[in-house]
Amino acid sequence: xxxxxxxxxxxxxxxxxxxxxxxxxxxxxxxxxxxxxxxxxxxxxxxxxxxxxxxxxxxxxxxxxxxxxxxxxxxxxxxxxxxxxxxxxxxxxxxxxxxxxxxxxxxxxxxxxxxxxxxxxxxxxxxxxxxxxxxxxxxxxxxxxxxxxxxxxxxxxxxxxxxxxxxxxxxxxxxxxxxxxxxxxxxxxxxxxxxxxxxxxxxxxxxxxxxxxxxxxxxxxxxxxxxxxxxxxxxxxxxxxxxxxxxxxxxxxxxxxxxxxxxxxxxxxxxxxxxxxxxxxxxxxxxxxxxxxxxxxxxxxxxxxxxxxxxxxxxxxxxxxxxxx
Amino acid sequence: xxxxxxxxxxxxxxxxxxxxxxxxxxxxxxxxxxxxxxxxxxxxxxxxxxxxxxxxxxxxxxxxxxxxxxxxxxxxxxxxxxxxxxxxxxxxxxxxxxxxxxxxxxxxxxxxxxxxxxxxxxxxxxxxxxxxxxxxxxxxxxxxxxxxxxxxxxxxxxxxxxxxxxxxxxxxxxxxxxxxxxxxxxxxxxxxxxxxxxxxxxxxxxxxxxxxxxxxxxxxxxxxxxxxxxxxxxxxxxxxxxxxxxxxxxxxxxxxxxxxxxxxxxxxxxxxxxxxxxxxxxxxxxxxxxx
Numbered sequence: 001x002x003x004x005x006x007x008x009x010x011x012x013x014x015x016x017x018x019x020x021x022x023x024x025x026x027x028x029x030x031x032x033x034x035x036x037x038x039x040x041x042x043x044x045x046x047x048x049x050x051x052x053x054x055x056x057x058x059x060x061x062x063x064x065x066x067x068x069x070x071x072x073x074x075x076x077x078x079x080x081x082x083x084x085x086x087x088x089x090x091x092x093x094x095x096x097x098x099x100x101x102x103x104x105x106x107x108x109x110x111x112x113x114x115x116x117x118x119x120x121x122x123x124x125x126x127x128x129x130x131x132x133x134x135x136x137x138x139x140x141x142x143x144x145x146x147x148x149x150x151x152x153x154x155x156x157x158x159x160x161x162x163x164x165x166x167x168x169x170x171x172x173x174x175x176x177x178x179x180x181x182x183x184x185x186x187x188x189x190x191x192x193x194x195x196x197x198x199x200x201x202x203x204x205x206x207x208x209x210x211x212x213x214x215x216x217x218x219x220x221x222x223x224x225x226x227x228x229x230x231x232x233x234x235x236x237x238x239x240x241x242x243x244x245x246x247x248x249x250x251x252x253x254x255x256x257x258x259x260x261x262x263x264x265x266x267x268x269x270x271x272x273x274x275x276x277x278x279x280x281x282x283x284x285x286x287x288x289x290x291x292x293x294x295x296x297x298x299x300x301x302x303x304x305x306x307x308x309x310x311x312x313x314x315x316x317x318x319x320x321x322x323x324x325x
Numbered sequence: 326x327x328x329x330x331x332x333x334x335x336x337x338x339x340x341x342x343x344x345x346x347x348x349x350x351x352x353x354x355x356x357x358x359x360x361x362x363x364x365x366x367x368x369x370x371x372x373x374x375x376x377x378x379x380x381x382x383x384x385x386x387x388x389x390x391x392x393x394x395x396x397x398x399x400x401x402x403x404x405x406x407x408x409x410x411x412x413x414x415x416x417x418x419x420x421x422x423x424x425x426x427x428x429x430x431x432x433x434x435x436x437x438x439x440x441x442x443x444x445x446x447x448x449x450x451x452x453x454x455x456x457x458x459x460x461x462x463x464x465x466x467x468x469x470x471x472x473x474x475x476x477x478x479x480x481x482x483x484x485x486x487x488x489x490x491x492x493x494x495x496x497x498x499x500x501x502x503x504x505x506x507x508x509x510x511x512x513x514x515x516x517x518x519x520x521x522x523x524x525x526x527x528x529x530x531x532x533x534x535x536x537x538x539x540x541x542x543x544x545x546x547x548x549x550x551x552x553x554x555x556x557x558x559x560x561x562x563x564x565x566x567x568x569x570x571x572x573x574x575x576x577x578x579x580x581x582x583x584x585x586x587x588x589x590x591x592x593x594x595x596x597x598x599x600x601x602x603x604x605x606x607x608x609x610x611x612x613x614x615x616x
Contacts, residue, residue, distance in 0.1 A: 028511035029426055035418035036427065036436040039481065043439045045456045046446070046478075055459040105350025113347050121453070124604075131596050133539020136589045139574050140361045143368075143582065168610050185357045192354065214342040216332060246447020248542035249571055261435045272584075274449045278545055289461070296453040299447070307445035 050297045057290025065294065071276065073291035074284060076204035076283050079300050081273070083259040088272040088299065091176055091251065092244035094265065100237050103188050107233075112221060123196060130189035137189065138250030141182035142181035144171035146254060153266045168264035169264045176265040179272075182250050187240035198232030200226055231314045238310030242303045248274035273299040303304065332357065361531070362593075369590025372583045378591075382552035387577045396554040397569035400469055403558045404548070404565055405538050407473035408480055413530055417483030423485070424492040425514055443482040451478040452543030460547070463488075467549040469558030475543035476509050480533045487529025491522040523606050531603030535596045541567035566592045 026324050047283045058065055060077055068080025106126070150173045160166045206224040215223065252275040256268045280292055332340075357381025380393035419436065430501075455475040459465050495518050503513040550572060554573035566588060573585035 013366050024511050025511050028514070032418040032422035032426060033432075035415045036422040037420055038415060039436060039443070039485070040439055043443060043479065043482075044449070046457060049454060049458040049462060050450075053461055093471050102350045102354050104345045106354045109347045109351040113344065128600060129362075130540070130595060131535050131600055132361065133567055133589075133596060134575075135539065135541045135570045136365060136593060137361060139570060139585055139589050139596060140364055142574060144360070144364060147616065151342040185361070188354055189358070195356075208535045214330075216336055218340040218343040219336070219341070242445045242447070246445075246449060248447070249545075249567070253571070253574055270344070274542065277449055277453070278542060281546055289456075293453050293457055303445050303450075304442060305445055307442060311441060 004005070012183075016266055039287040046300070049295055054290055054294035054297050057287050058294055059289050060163045061291070069261065071280070071287040077287060079291050081295055083261055084271055084273045084276050084295060084304070085298060086261045087176070087255070087270050088245050088274070088302070090263075090265075091270065091272055092241055094176070094180035095187060095244045096185040096237060096241050098180065099188045099191055099240060100233075103191035103236075103240075104195055104233060106188070106192040107199050107223065108225070110192075110196050111199035112225065114218070124192075125225060126193050126196070130193050132189075134186060134247055135249045136184045140252040141178065141250055142253040145178055145182060149173045149175070149178045149181070155243065157266050165263055166266055168262075168267035170268065171266045172256070172268035174254060174268050176255075176270040179251045179254045179270060180265070182254060183244045183247055186247065186250060187243050188242060191233075191236045194236035195229065195233050199228040199263070201232075202228045207299050217301055235310045235314045236307055238313075242306050243312075245272075245303055245306070246299065248278050251275045252278035327337070330495065348570055353543055365586060365589050365593060367584070368586035371585075372587035373590050373606060377584070377587050381552070381554045385552070388580060390580045393568050394566060394584070394591060396551065397564040397566045397588065398561040399554065399556055400548070400558075400568075401538060401566040401592075403556070404469050404473045404476060404563070407470060407558060408476035408537060409420060409530070409534055411473065412477035412480035416481045417488050417526065419481075419485045420488035420492055423489050423513060425510070425518070425563045440485050443478075444480075444486065446478070447476075447542075448479055448540045449546070451475045451544035452546035455543070458556055462520065466560070467547060468560055468563045469548055469555070469563035471554060472548035472563065473558065475547045476537040479540060480537050480545065482532065483533040483536065487533065488522075488526045491525030491529065492518060494525065495521045505521045523525075524609070527593045528607040530604045531599050535599035535603070538565055538599065539596055541565075541571050544568045545571070566595070 057073060061073075061079060062076065063070070063078035063080055067082060068078055069083045070076075071079045071084070072081045091206055103209065110122050110126070114122055150171075153171045153173065156166045157168065157171045161168075194240055202225050206228065207220050210220045210224045251272055255272060255275045257268045257271050257275065258269045259271060260269055262269050277292045277296060280288065284292060327371060346505060359419060377393040378396050379397070380391070381396035382392045382394075383396075385392035398417060419440070423433050423437060428437070453476045455471050455478070458472050462466065465471060480499070499517055499521060500513055503517045508516070544565040548568070550568065551562040551564050555561050555563045570585050570588040570592060573581045576582075582587060
């Protein structure tokens with residue numbers, strides 16, 4: 001490498017650049033390595049400082065953090081995560097159940113059904129909708145959807161009330177169901193956008209092979225598109241689940257902020273970790289802040305598990321998807 | 326030559342059914358999404374006027390008409406700018422490490438994994454982290470800068486991922502051609518690789534900015550509320566546009582709700598403009614044209 005080469009103007013190109021390399025190369029390499037390590041440090045710091053600030057509050061807790069269903073860190077200093085974690089998981093799961101089938105349909109529509117020229121525009125529109133801030137969805141939810149859901153909720157309660165999910169004596173617009181619908185509307189563009197990307201990457205050959213065997217459009221999708229896209233759809237859904245669980249402002253505006261565990265999703269009950277942080281932060285005492293940080297730590301761990309799970313599913317499925325071709 | 330057999334009714338029916346379901350799901354998806362946008366535009370225009378854009382909420386009670394979001398707009402712009410200044414260099418350098426220097430090493434795999442993990446951090450948790458670290462442990466007060474720190478934590482992984490993808494798209498031939506001329510690696514990166522992928526990286530950065538511009542939860546915990554104009558992001562509570570919308574939405578009067586809608590409209594316009602700018606950069610400086 002260091003053999004000197006004469007350039008036309010007589011200077012030694014390599015000789016010069018070699019000295020410059022020794023001047024510029026290592027600082028640049030160290031800077032970029034340092035930036036990467038800095039990211040790791042931040043991740044560690046997030047865990048460490050949340051724990052540091054949560055521990056005093058947890059020690060002051062007069063109840064049990066994991067079993068109590070009340071949240072009074074400011075007054076009686078009894079607080080438990082149970083009801084909040086329950087609400088977080090249930091509302092996000094409901095949202096996912098509502099959003100994913102529709103999102104896959106939308107992704108298929110854009111990638112395989114819509115006319116080519118329209119598809120580009122629609123894809124762009126979906127991308128734009130994925131960028132609409134969550135507080136806007138929250139505003140829409142609390143002003144429009146909460147009053148609007150009163151009617152359908154009463155209907156469900158009246159005629160399907162024998163299903164425990166829709167049971168309960170009191171039905172209200174501010175319910176777990178309404179919050180889940182808002183969450184579903186919010187994560188739909190994200191799940192649809194990623195699924196569409198994956199569906200568009202299906203090797204053309206796979207689809208044409210299926211067509212050549214006389215497959216209908218649905219059969220092409222069944223044998224070529226969906227098997228190829230499955231890991232992508234799963235990871236998109238998991239990403240959506242993580243988003244839904246971490247979503248704060250939209251649900252903070254809608255949840256009635258109760259503390260209990262109930263599967264009756266039409267009754268005015270429900271809360272989530274993130275919503276509780278947003279609603280409770282303003283008037284929190286130092287112990288209250290610590291308690292909220294502790295709940296945030298739990299949320300952090302739950303989303304971490306979900307995301308890691310998603311990655312493992314994707315990694316395992318990859319071998320079978322034929323992505324290599 | 327045999328004729329092609331007709332598709333059996335059963336298969337034809339299934340095909341049609343799925344087609345119907347796909348069209349239906351698209352319709353189901355479009356309704357609420359369009360409803361949201363339509364309501365924001367319709368209700369937002371009521372107060373989307375010059376006064377709204379040039380006045381703050383100082384000395385304006387919850388029931389009073391008038392007032393505006395000037396303080397919130399200024400706050401949001403400053404916070405987002407600071408967040409970009411912090412996160413773009415770190416994110417870009419990390420991406421360069423992952424693609425150019427670290428390929429295959431254990432450190433780069435660890436960084437890559439934790440960048441993915443970081444992408445999934447709920448925004449409220451990043452706010453709590455800055456609250457715990459910057460405000461409670463280090464003892465700084467609520468400020469726009471604290472908000473920018475929280476936003477930058479959300480931005481970094483997005484910047485790393487998009488920049489990494491763009492750097493990977495740069496053909497290896499370009500790098501090798503540069504090395505063959507005796508150009509050192511870091512010069513190759515700054516003079517060949519980065520200019521080639523410039524438009525893609527810029528697009529990714531703009532999209533990341535658009536995403537954090539709408540974040541409310543981290544601001545709630547780090548910049549707090551104020552009704553006055555505070556142009557100094559380093560001292561005292563500041564306002565942010567998403568926070569303004571949230572604040573007004575929790576006040577039960579019509580005038581406040583009108584302000585919330587107008588704020589939402591402003592926010593969407595800002596986010597859409599950033600998105601549009603991202604597309605334009607991508608289209609205007611496509612890699613083929615690069616310097």
